[in-house]
Amino acid sequence: MNIHEYQGREILRRHGLPVPPGAVAATVDAAVAAAAELGLPVMVKAQVLTGGRGKAGGVKFCATAAEVRRHAGAILGLDIKGHRVRQILVTPAAEIAAEYYLGMLVDRGSRRVLVMASAEGGIEIEQVARDNPQAIHKLAVDPRFGLLDHQALHLGLHLCPGDLPRARQLGAALQKLYAAFLAEDASLAEINPFIFTPAGDGLAIDAKINLDDNALFRQPRHDALRDRDAEDPAERQAREADLSFVKLQGNVGCLVNGAGLAMATMDLVQYYGGRPANFLDIGGSSRPEKVVSALRIILADSAVKAILFNIFGGITRCDDVARGIIQAAGELDIRVPIVVRLTGTNEVEARELLAATELVPAATMDEAVQKAIALAGQAA
Amino acid sequence: MAIFVHKDTRVLVQGITGRDGSFHTRGMLAYGTPIVAGVTPGKHGQRFDDRVPVFNTVADAVAATGANTSVIFVPPAFAAGAVLEAADAGLELVVCITEGVPTLDMVRALPFLQERGVRLIGPNSPGLLAPGLAKLGIMPASIVKPGHVGVISRSGTLTYEVVWQLTNAGLGQSTCLGIGGDPVIGTTFLDAVEAFAGDPQTEALVLIGEIGGDAEEQAAAYIREHVTIPVVAFIAGRTAPPGKRMGHAGAIVTGGSGTAADKIAALEAAEIPVAARAADIVDLLRSARPRRRDS
Numbered sequence: 001m002n003i004h005e006y007q008g009r010e011i012l013r014r015h016g017l018p019v020p021p022g023a024v025a026a027t028v029d030a031a032v033a034a035a036a037e038l039g040l041p042v043m044v045k046a047q048v049l050t051g052g053r054g055k056a057g058g059v060k061f062c063a064t065a066a067e068v069r070r071h072a073g074a075i076l077g078l079d080i081k082g083h084r085v086r087q088i089l090v091t092p093a094a095e096i097a098a099e100y101y102l103g104m105l106v107d108r109g110s111r112r113v114l115v116m117a118s119a120e121g122g123i124e125i126e127q128v129a130r131d132n133p134q135a136i137h138k139l140a141v142d143p144r145f146g147l148l149d150h151q152a153l154h155l156g157l158h159l160c161p162g163d164l165p166r167a168r169q170l171g172a173a174l175q176k177l178y179a180a181f182l183a184e185d186a187s188l189a190e191i192n193p194f195i196f197t198p199a200g201d202g203l204a205i206d207a208k209i210n211l212d213d214n215a216l217f218r219q220p221r222h223d224a225l226r227d228r229d230a231e232d233p234a235e236r237q238a239r240e241a242d243l244s245f246v247k248l249q250g251n252v253g254c255l256v257n258g259a260g261l262a263m264a265t266m267d268l269v270q271y272y273g274g275r276p277a278n279f280l281d282i283g284g285s286s287r288p289e290k291v292v293s294a295l296r297i298i299l300a301d302s303a304v305k306a307i308l309f310n311i312f313g314g315i316t317r318c319d320d321v322a323r324g325i326i327q328a329a330g331e332l333d334i335r336v337p338i339v340v341r342l343t344g345t346n347e348v349e350a351r352e353l354l355a356a357t358e359l360v361p362a363a364t365m366d367e368a369v370q371k372a373i374a375l376a377g378q379a380a
Numbered sequence: 381m382a383i384f385v386h387k388d389t390r391v392l393v394q395g396i397t398g399r400d401g402s403f404h405t406r407g408m409l410a411y412g413t414p415i416v417a418g419v420t421p422g423k424h425g426q427r428f429d430d431r432v433p434v435f436n437t438v439a440d441a442v443a444a445t446g447a448n449t450s451v452i453f454v455p456p457a458f459a460a461g462a463v464l465e466a467a468d469a470g471l472e473l474v475v476c477i478t479e480g481v482p483t484l485d486m487v488r489a490l491p492f493l494q495e496r497g498v499r500l501i502g503p504n505s506p507g508l509l510a511p512g513l514a515k516l517g518i519m520p521a522s523i524v525k526p527g528h529v530g531v532i533s534r535s536g537t538l539t540y541e542v543v544w545q546l547t548n549a550g551l552g553q554s555t556c557l558g559i560g561g562d563p564v565i566g567t568t569f570l571d572a573v574e575a576f577a578g579d580p581q582t583e584a585l586v587l588i589g590e591i592g593g594d595a596e597e598q599a600a601a602y603i604r605e606h607v608t609i610p611v612v613a614f615i616a617g618r619t620a621p622p623g624k625r626m627g628h629a630g631a632i633v634t635g636g637s638g639t640a641a642d643k644i645a646a647l648e649a650a651e652i653p654v655a656a657r658a659a660d661i662v663d664l665l666r667s668a669r670p671r672r673r674d675s
Contacts, residue, residue, distance in 0.1 A: 106483050108563045108593040108630070111490055126635045143488045185482055187563075214629060215482035217457060244627040248619070259561060259627025260535020260590055263616035264658055267640075270619045271657055279620070281627040312537040312544070314520030343544065345522060365541065366659050 001211045003225045004047045006089045008207030012191070015180035017173060017204045022091035031072035032065055034090040041093040044068060046075050048083040049230055051124065051208075056080040061093055086229065094203055098166075099193035100159050101125055101136075102174055102204075106187050110140035113181060115147060115174060117155045121193035147178040169202040170194065184222075185215030234278075234297050241293035243282060250275025251376045252369075253298035253307040253336075255291070257282055265310045268365060274373035277304045291328035299334065306337050306376035310365055313344030322350035326357055337375040341368035382510030382555040383530070383575040383582070384473055384499065385449070389514055392417040392447040392471075394438065394454055394462045396428050400477070401453035404518050405432070408451070411515040417441035438469040449473040451507060451516050459503055460485035467498040474566070475516045476502035483629065486564040493566065500566025504628065506536040506558035519543075519556060527552015529665065530576040532569060533588035534561050534595075534628065538616060541658055542588055549662040554582040561590075561628030569595035570602055577607045584610045584665055587652070591617030592631045592638040597646040603671075604650035610668030613647045614655045615640045 006024050013019040023034035024047065035042045046058030053059050058080050060071035068090070078085045099121035107114035118136045120128045128135055137158045141147050152171030160166040173194055181189045188210040195203050211222055228236055238245030244259060248266070252274050256262035259281045266276040278301070282294050298304055311321050321342055329338060341362040342350045354361040360375070362368035391408070395401035396418025405428065409415055417435055418428045424436040435441040438450065450466040452459060452475065459478040466474045467489075474493075481503045493500055501508060507517015512526040518536075523544040529551050533539035536558060543556050555576075559567050569589070576582045585607070589596035596615065603611055618640040620626050622633040633639050644654045653668065655661045 106487060106563060108595070109598075111564045112487055113484075142491065143484075144491055182484060185484055187483060212483050212629075213625070214456065214480045215484070218482070244625075246621065246624045246626060248621065256537075258535060258537030259631060260533070260538030260588070260616050261541055263590060263620060263626055263631070264538050264541070264614075266620070267616060267618045268657055276619060279624075279626055312540050314518075314523065314537065314540045344520065344540070364659070366657065 001213055001216070001222065001226060002049045003209055003211060004049065004087070004227060005045065005207055006047055007225050008209040009204070011180055011184055011209060012177070012204050012207050015183065016176045017180070017191070018202055019204050020091055020094060022089050024087050024089055025072065026076070026087050028069055028072045028076065031088055031090050032068050035062065035065060035068040038090060038092050040064065042068060042090050043093045044071050044075060045089045045091070046078060046080060046085040047087040047089055048080050048085055049227065050081045050083050053080060058085060083230065091205070094195060094205055095197050096195045097198045099195045100170060101128070101190070101192045102170070102177060102194045103188070103190035103192065104177060104181055107140060112140040112143060113178065115139045115141055115155065115178065117159055117170070117174065119159045121195070125190070125192065141178065147175050166196060166200070173202060173204070184209070185212045185219055186210060187212045234300060238280070238297050241290070241297070243280060243290070243294055243297070245297060246279040247301070248276050248278050249303070250277045251303050251305040252372050253277045253301065253304040254310065255280050255282055255294050255298065255307065256310045257312060261310065261312055265308070265365065265369065268369045269308070269373065272370055272373055274369070274376065277301055288324040288327040291324050292331055295328055295332055295334070299332065299336070304336060306339065306372045308368055308372035309338065309340040310368055311342050313342055313347070317346045318342040318344050318350035319346040319353060322353040325359065326353065329357070329359065339368050339372040339375065341365055381579055381581050382513050383557065383572070383579050384501070384508060384555070385510050385514045385516065389414060389449050390445065390447045391415045391449045391451060391514070391516065392419060392438065392441045392445070394419045394450055394452045394466065396420055396432065396434060397423055398453055402428065404453065407518070407521065408515050411521045413514045413516065416445040416447050438465045438471070442469045442471070447471065449516065450475065452476045452478060454478060456480040456482070460489045463489050463500060464492055467493045467496050471498060474498060474500045475505065475507045476500065476566070477505060477507055477517055478502070479504040481562065483562065483564050486562070490564070490566065501557070502560040502565060504562040505560035505565070506539065508555055508557040510555045511553050517558070519558070523547055524556060525552040527554065528581060528583040529553050530579065530582040530585045531556040531588070532572040532576070532585065533558050534590050534630070535588060535616065538658070539588055542586060542614065542661055545659065545662055546586070551662065551665060554579060561630050563593065563630040569599040573599045573602055573607065577609070582609065584668060586661060586665065587611065587613040589613060589615045589643055590628070590631050591620050591626065591633050591640050592628070594638065596643040600646045600650040600652060603652060608671050610665065610670055611652045612655065612661060612664040612668055613652050614658055614661055615643045
């Protein structure tokens with residue numbers, strides 16, 4: 001789960017990192033009032049769940065109230081990579097003497113938390129990784145000991161050679177970030193940039209934090225951080241129905257059991273020249289309620305011209321699944337053709353059940369996909 | 381021989397009395413898997429299906445039955461604890477089926493396992509099935525057939541799809557292994573390839589990968605240098621949009637890395653044919669030749 005910068009800043013502050021004050025505004029007037037309260041000059045920053053805000057004109061320096069009004073007006077409602085800006089963060093503009101990148105993530109290779117630090121702060125770390133990889137200092141933390149004092153200092157000295165006080169501040173910031181990372185079950189945490197003011201004060205002036213969905217059950221505070229308005233409505237509905245769903249742009253709706261098979265099904269739709277409308281894993285259960293929820297979500301997309309069930313019934317029996325699909329289809333007003341492919345235990349009985357309905361049976365994944373594409377084309 | 385299981389494998393099931401645990405324990409028993417014990421705290425002294433003795437702790441179960449392998453079906457909040465308990469009791473192989481385990485729980489658990497030389501499969505894994513020998517986990521026994529093809533996968537039903545096609549084509553399997561769909565797992569793609577490469581029964585390998593991470597790339601690099609049996613691959617997620625988690629916690633393209641295109645390129649660079657469709661895997665295997673080593 002991704003959260004907004006202002007929410008990430010709140011987490012950092014709670015874990016003792018130096019974060020400047022700020023206020024979130026949803027209207028121009030609120031932004032102007034916040035700027036007056038915080039003191040000019042300020043930065044106004046679009047709060048969207050995507051990167052590249054600066055390049056898109058979503059981050060502006062404002063010296064006067066008139067500038068706050070103008071920039072806030074321009075940023076609110078802006079579309080940044082498909083994300084509409086509905087909130088802006090107003091925060092005092094800090095004078096920057098030096099800026100750094102401090103970050104960490106769960107590294108799949110080392111299977112540890114990988115700490116990254118770079119003196120190339122303020123630009124996207126992916127770009128630094130491409131253009132100047134040796135500028136990123138990395139350390140895979142041993143989870144038994146955490147980020148040790150000497151390791152943190154060592155990283156700090158890489159960024160500020162010869163400047164022990166600043167190196168210590170950077171090291172301390174990394175240790176606090178690591179503590180926050182563990183306590184909050186993060187999967188990614190970045191401060192970019194962490195700055196020093198001319199007076200030598202360290203400040204975290206940005207925060208990007210991703211949280212582990214699997215840990216939501218033990219992080220009761222995190223559910224409130226989810227920006228439901230920023231979610232695709234269908235994806236939100238699916239999440240609430242405990243279905244794994246991703247919206248795509250095609251016209252063949254896909255219902256599949258298992259994530260890997262669901263991806264392979266989408267790929268096969270494209271292989272045969274069709275366009276998948278979604279990724280949807282209905283999981284191991286064939287319960288009619290779940291199939292009904294899944295069908296509702298897919299049918300809500302008016303672009304969908306055909307629906308494809310691809311079910312590999314390993315342990316669940318195919319005739320049970322077929323009954324579930326028939327019952328679910330009967331409960332809904334369905335105006336698009338449905339192709340059903342069921343393979344595994346009792347597949348012959350399942351096909352016999354389907355033969356008595358308007359559902360279109362298919363024996364293999366390839367046959368099902370080709371039939372669904374053809375039917376989607378006819379319906380269009 | 382299969383990989384990771386052998387004639388002396390003795391299995392206990394953690395969470396044997398739960399809904400999933402009991403259902404799949406029956407499936408494992410029906411396949412002839414030597415299940416010698418179950419563990420559910422508070423149920424010591426009971427017998428599962430009048431047959432398998434249940435213990436409060438893994439240590440008790442090991443002391444009483446000599447179990448050396450565990451299959452875990454406990455809820456996500458307790459999964460890492462169950463893995464650590466199994467490792468502490470001296471088991472050699474731990475298969476964690478549980479889906480939804482917090483990633484940092486596994487980060488914290490792995491050093492403990494590594495110190496004790498315990499092999500972990502999963503979490504979020506369907507387990508493994510060595511046809512004719514043992515079933516550890518939830519793979520359907522009806523789709524496999526004993527033979528000489530090793531199968532490694534990050535997924536569940538996609539694996540069944542491929543294995544079913546192999547079986548229908550008369551290509552039996554030495555072991556079918558699901559390593560799990562999470563970002564941090566015990567046995568990696570590379571570990572599994574190494575194990576199959578050292579297994580005399582395995583005469584060809586099928587790799588079923590998906591988007592996210594670079595485990596397939598690492599396996600490809602190893603295969604290029606060290607593996608002489610034929611290897612073919614399939615990668616799911618060519619059409620997956622970046623930044624979206626595709627069901628599995630580990631199936632996500634981040635910062636432009638972990639794409640299907642990168643993985644396919646790495647596999648092909650190692651002269652591993654990559655099937656465009658799952659249905660092509662059988663043909664690729666039939667036409668595959670033994671690999672020569674570069675050196």
